[in-house]
Amino acid sequence: MNSVRASAPQLADITPYDPKYLPARAYLSANENPCDVETEVRNEIKREINKVAFNRYPDPLANELRDMIAEANGLDRDCVLVGNGGDELLFDIALAWGGPGRKFLNMPPTFSVYQNNAELTNTEVVDIPRLADYTIDEEAVLSRVARGDIDYVIVTSPNNPTGDLADERFILRLLDATDALVMVDEAYFEFSRGTVRPYLAQHKNLVILRTFSKAFSLAGVRVGYLLGNPEVIREFLKVRQPYSVDAVSQAIARVVFRNRAKFERGIMQIVSERGRVFRELSQMPGITAYPSNANYILFRAEGAGEVWQQLYDRGILVRDFSRAPMLQDCLRVSIGSPEENDEFLAALREILPK
Numbered sequence: 271m272n273s274v275r276a277s278a279p280q281l282a283d284i285t286p287y288d289p290k291y292l293p294a295r296a297y298l299s300a301n302e303n304p305c306d307v308e309t310e311v312r313n314e315i316k317r318e319i320n321k322v323a324f325n326r327y328p329d330p331l332a333n334e335l336r337d338m339i340a341e342a343n344g345l346d347r348d349c350v351l352v353g354n355g356g357d358e359l360l361f362d363i364a365l366a367w368g369g370p371g372r373k374f375l376n377m378p379p380t381f382s383v384y385q386n387n388a389e390l391t392n393t394e395v396v397d398i399p400r401l402a403d404y405t406i407d408e409e410a411v412l413s414r415v416a417r418g419d420i421d422y423v424i425v426t427s428p429n430n431p432t433g434d435l436a437d438e439r440f441i442l443r444l445l446d447a448t449d450a451l452v453m454v455d456e457a458y459f460e461f462s463r464g465t466v467r468p469y470l471a472q473h474k475n476l477v478i479l480r481t482f483s484k485a486f487s488l489a490g491v492r493v494g495y496l497l498g499n500p501e502v503i504r505e506f507l508k509v510r511q512p513y514s515v516d517a518v519s520q521a522i523a524r525v526v527f528r529n530r531a532k533f534e535r536g537i538m539q540i541v542s543e544r545g546r547v548f549r550e551l552s553q554m555p556g557i558t559a560y561p562s563n564a565n566y567i568l569f570r571a572e573g574a575g576e577v578w579q580q581l582y583d584r585g586i587l588v589r590d591f592s593r594a595p596m597l598q599d600c601l602r603v604s605i606g607s608p609e610e611n612d613e614f615l616a617a618l619r620e621i622l623p624k
């Protein structure tokens with residue numbers, strides 16, 4: 271047969287995820303850490319990988335790593351689940367709490383992966399758009415969940431791509447207003463220092479998502495994790511791929527987690543550079559920069575598509591959201607090394623009309 275029948279109908283409107291990762295001199299488009307893992311830690315990783323038996327299946331639950339994460343967070347092992355990046359766990363929430371006849375409450379503009387996963391699993395997406403300044407429309411969310419038919423909610427804090435933190439008091443009110451599973455996506459919490467972890471003990475419907483991809487320089491390795499109630503984690507165990515986190519990734523993540531204090535300086539530099547880039551952006555005519563608690567800044571510039579191109583022509587890759595819903599004329603720049611940030615700012619000054 272040289273033809274094939276149509277794939278599942280829910281795929282019809284989905285476009286494959288494309289990070290538009292083009293070759294560039296300064297990669298400021300994917301919120302990665304500008305510094306790779308330092309040599310000393312890398313050498314420790316090599317020794318750890320040397321001990322891995324490649325012919326054996328990995329520990330399906332990455333229990334050694336799981337125990338380290340649990341201990342650091344004052345939790346038991348069964349409150350932690352390690353995944354193949356945060357992305358796997360975001361797919362798993364749609365499998366476990368979504369599905370035909372079920373509803374996901376989304377707060378766009380936010381991470382597009384959430385909506386995609388809902389569509390793939392035939393979950394209805396209930397959008398409560400953010401306000402004009404991109405903060406959450408808290409009252410609208412609370413009154414919508416009060417109707418009692420929402421199955422899961424994802425609160426991104428700091429939000430990607432807008433950078434704002436969700437108000438902790440709002441998250442608490444949300445947790446009390448619904449028995450829907452509320453995931454707080456803390457992919458960038460190391461840059462904001464805010465976490466709702468203390469609320470896990472009192473709120474069975476709270477689950478927290480974290481990742482090694484941003485603050486811990488492991489975007490290329492694919493490790494993320496959940497913190498949650500054992501009853502919730504158990505449901506995730508039912509839908510996950512048994513061996514999704516390979517033995518090499520487990521070994522790398524263990525070493526990095528053990529050495530996490532060594533990443534502190536880099537995180538502090540990103541936070542201080544974020545302040546500098548924000549101040550400089552705010553002073554540029556025609557630019558509106560949105561305050562950020564993460565390692566990136568969203569900014570609006572007239573003719574953003576053209577600005578993106580001219581930055582790219584100068585070797586600087588940022589993320590173009592200018593055609594995304596609610597993000598007209600917006601670009602997102604990840605905080606890079608001080609030199610990369612200088613290059614970005616100088617290029618932008620050159621490009622903008624005087």
Ligand SMILES: *Cc1c(COP(=O)(O)O)cnc(C)c1O
Binds near residue numbers: 426457
């Ligand atoms: C980067 C990111 C993640 C997880 O990324 P992984 O690399 O899959 O761990 C999750 N949520 C948000 C909002 C992100 O930006």
